[in-house]
Amino acid sequence: MRRNTAVVLGGSVAGLCAAGVLARHFDEVIVLERDRLPADAQHRRGVPQSKHPHFLLNSGRRAIGEIFPGFEEALIAAGGMHLMPSMDAAYCENDGWAPRKSGSMTMVYSSRVLIERILRDKVREVPAIEIREGVTVTGLRSTGGGTARGRVEGVEFRTADGDGHLPADLVVDALGRGSSVVDWLRADGWTAPPERTLDAKVTYTSRWYDLPPADRRPETWWWKHLVVTPAQDTGDHPAEHEFLSNIFPIEGDRVIVCMGSWGIEMPRKVEAFEAAADRVRAPLFGRAARACTPTSEVHLTRSTGNKWRRFDLLDVPPVGLVCIGDAICAFNPFYAQGMSSASRSALILDAMLRERDALDLAFFREFLARQKKSLDVPWMLAMARDQAYDFATGTEVVAAWRRRLAARLSWPIFNAINAASREDAYVEQTFAKVFNLDKSLKEMAKDPRFWFGIARYKLRQRLGRTVVPGGFDDRQEPPGTDFTGYTGAASTRTAQRGDDLVGA
Numbered sequence: 001m002r003r004n005t006a007v008v009l010g011g012s013v014a015g016l017c018a019a020g021v022l023a024r025h026f027d028e029v030i031v032l033e034r035d036r037l038p039a040d041a042q043h044r045r046g047v048p049q050s051k052h053p054h055f056l057l058n059s060g061r062r063a064i065g066e067i068f069p070g071f072e073e074a075l076i077a078a079g080g081m082h083l084m085p086s087m088d089a090a091y092c093e094n095d096g097w098a099p100r101k102s103g104s105m106t107m108v109y110s111s112r113v114l115i116e117r118i119l120r121d122k123v124r125e126v127p128a129i130e131i132r133e134g135v136t137v138t139g140l141r142s143t144g145g146g147t148a149r150g151r152v153e154g155v156e157f158r159t160a161d162g163d164g165h166l167p168a169d170l171v172v173d174a175l176g177r178g179s180s181v182v183d184w185l186r187a188d189g190w191t192a193p194p195e196r197t198l199d200a201k202v203t204y205t206s207r208w209y210d211l212p213p214a215d216r217r218p219e220t221w222w223w224k225h226l227v228v229t230p231a232q233d234t235g236d237h238p239a240e241h242e243f244l245s246n247i248f249p250i251e252g253d254r255v256i257v258c259m260g261s262w263g264i265e266m267p268r269k270v271e272a273f274e275a276a277a278d279r280v281r282a283p284l285f286g287r288a289a290r291a292c293t294p295t296s297e298v299h300l301t302r303s304t305g306n307k308w309r310r311f312d313l314l315d316v317p318p319v320g321l322v323c324i325g326d327a328i329c330a331f332n333p334f335y336a337q338g339m340s341s342a343s344r345s346a347l348i349l350d351a352m353l354r355e356r357d358a359l360d361l362a363f364f365r366e367f368l369a370r371q372k373k374s375l376d377v378p379w380m381l382a383m384a385r386d387q388a389y390d391f392a393t394g395t396e397v398v399a400a401w402r403r404r405l406a407a408r409l410s411w412p413i414f415n416a417i418n419a420a421s422r423e424d425a426y427v428e429q430t431f432a433k434v435f436n437l438d439k440s441l442k443e444m445a446k447d448p449r450f451w452f453g454i455a456r457y458k459l460r461q462r463l464g465r466t467v468v469p470g471g472f473d474d475r476q477e478p479p480g481t482d483f484t485g486y487t488g489a490a491s492t493r494t495a496q497r498g499d500d501l502v503g504a
């Protein structure tokens with residue numbers, strides 16, 4: 001069934017994905033965006049987080065591909081890179097460098113600004129969508145606030161030429177973390193949704209660099225992506241050992257050098273940034289960063305708390321309004337879930353519009369129930385680690401004994417999964433599905449084959465019967481040896497250098 005007009009508030013990832021699906025069901029889709037949108041892949045005021053690495057999970061890549069066929073191909077053609085992290089990334093885990101081997105997960109790497117540019121290109125190919133730039137949304141128009149007969153009927157906005165309003169059959173809030181939609185609803189008599197929050201005081205600090213030309217990189221620089229996970233011991237070490245550090249590849253032979261932490265003050269000036277990079281647990285991190293040429297200032301953000309506006313818990317949700325992306329649920333970005341959750345919500349909206357004719361209370365209740373089910377998956381993943389921190393604040397802070405339990409168990413479980421993944425394809429694939437939001441933590445927790453794989457690996461470890469070595473010395477270069485199909489002498493030894501293992 002065709003409908004008349006949908007208005008989307010915000011023209012970033014969530015807004016563009018929403019517009020893409022709405023154009024299948026509405027004659028006219030109008031996107032209102034405060035910024036002037038650059039023609040190319042450039043930063044803009046409304047999306048300051050674009051200065052930091054953005055990993056697009058596979059479920060999000062697939063969802064965006066369903067909304068905009070050819071998205072991935074266009075991203076690759078514009079310089080995005082299709083990589084297999086287990087082969088192309090050097091991971092410094094708790095016990096040292098991980099072995100390099102083929103895995104089930106491939107990812108597309110690019111900058112966030114490029115992802116958005118490709119989305120804009122795709123949207124501009126759709127005749128039913130009009131993006132109005134330089135338009136600041138200032139309010140909602142609704143009737144019968146908070147009653148079962150109530151309805152959001154349009155939006156108010158301001159441009160350089162003055163104020164205006166637009167009627168709409170459906171309004172989609174994609175204004176991001178800072179969306180004022182709840183305040184606007186409250187002003188019209190609607191009940192504000194309960195908020196679930198957990199701020200684990202995550203800070204990101206990033207700087208952009210050009211890579212040295214390939215022929216000037218040492219032979220040991222086989223990796224495209226470098227990841228150093230936080231030290232897990234509470235020993236006497238520099239604060240930088242507790243950083244999650246990335247040298248993240250993007251298009252144009254560039255990288256974003258990024259350090260993040262839970263609850264630690266992060267550097268925001270160039271000198272402090274470079275000195276901190278030198279103190280990261282694996283010395284290669286600072287060395288590699290210094291071999292690159294900086295092209296930006298240091299960018300720091302603390303806008304990273306988990307926040308879920310639970311419209312699904314309202315007795316009477318606002319009819320005529322859908323919230324997606326960070327506007328409904330924003331996550332600690334360490335888990336790279338934001339863009340994927342947004343695009344998955346857009347697909348739920350698409351399915352609902354296909355299945356139902358009336359945009360009535362039942363429609364919005366059902367949408368919110370389906371969206372909640374989808375958001376539960378990334379939310380649980382974010383809570384699993386963030387609830388372990390004593391300094392975290394918010395409604396989802398748990399009792400001290402649960403924090404201690406989470407702190408004590410989460411890293412050992414993560415380590416055990418990583419280790420077992422080296423030799424058990426089922427464990428590796430299951431965890432890749434959880435990371436990519438294709439399987440929930442709950443499903444993983446109830447999967448006997450998964451836990452059997454981990455227990456079996458642990459037993460083999462005890463008996464000295466594991467095959468693929470790990471834990472390579474993090475003071476050295478990560479070994480470039482490909483351990484795919486490695487059947488070397490059964491051993492649990494911790495190799496000191498990858499070169500020890502030639503012949504693998």
Ligand SMILES: Cc1cc2nc3c(=O)[nH]c(=O)nc-3n(C[C@H](O)[C@H](O)[C@H](O)COP(=O)(O)OP(=O)(O)OC[C@H]3O[C@@H](n4cnc5c(N)ncnc54)[C@H](O)[C@@H]3O)c2cc1C
Binds near residue numbers: 009047177301
């Ligand atoms: C440091 C950091 C790293 C991240 N890393 C990842 C990652 O690796 N992977 C991942 O998937 N996600 C990541 N995220 C999350 C990701 O950035 C967000 O989930 C995603 O941008 C959500 O998109 P959105 O469209 O909902 O909101 P936003 O991208 O915030 O866009 C909101 C839009 O609304 C516009 N706007 C705001 N107010 C108004 C107004 N009044 N009128 C008109 N327009 C307005 C803004 O200009 C902007 O265009 C990260 C976030 C941060 C902070």
